[in-house]
Amino acid sequence: MAQAEELHQIGDAAAAAGTTPRALRHYETLGLLSPSKVGPRGVRLYTAFDVKLARDIIQLGTIGFSLEEIHDIMALKRVVFSPEGKKRSFRKGDVPVASKAMARLRERTRSIRQTIKQQEALLKRLEAFLEHCGAEE
Secondary structure, eight states: OOOOOOOEEHHHHHHHHTSOHHHHHHHHHHTSOOOSEEOGGGOEEEOHHHHHHHHHHHHHHHTTOOHHHHHHHHHHHHHHBOTTSOBOOOOGGGOOSOHHHHHHHHHHHHHHHHHHHHHHHHHHHHHHHHHHHTOOO
16 A cells, blocks of 8 residues: 655745745745645645755755746646656657747756856865965864
């Protein structure tokens, strides 16, 4: 018999994602995230995969993706993954993002990766500089 997946109320889900219940509700309003279930009296219930998606939303924003880009990425994830987070088969026609938007996402990903490489190089130089100056760890 399959074990039922543990569901988290919004406060616990938000804490696990490193954010607030208000932020999760905001993501829901923007169409970025939805609770897997809504219990009695409208209680939002989130799976571990929902929490992972919330973390992804936060991190994608942190590294520079726009809300529109994050929306497209989340739409793709809803096609590729089941609500439990398992990969599923899909046809190209199931992809809810236009080919131009996909191309923009690929280009944006390349651009962000280049920025991260530049930031890593800067941090390496800064660490060397601080070591040279005798800064203690």
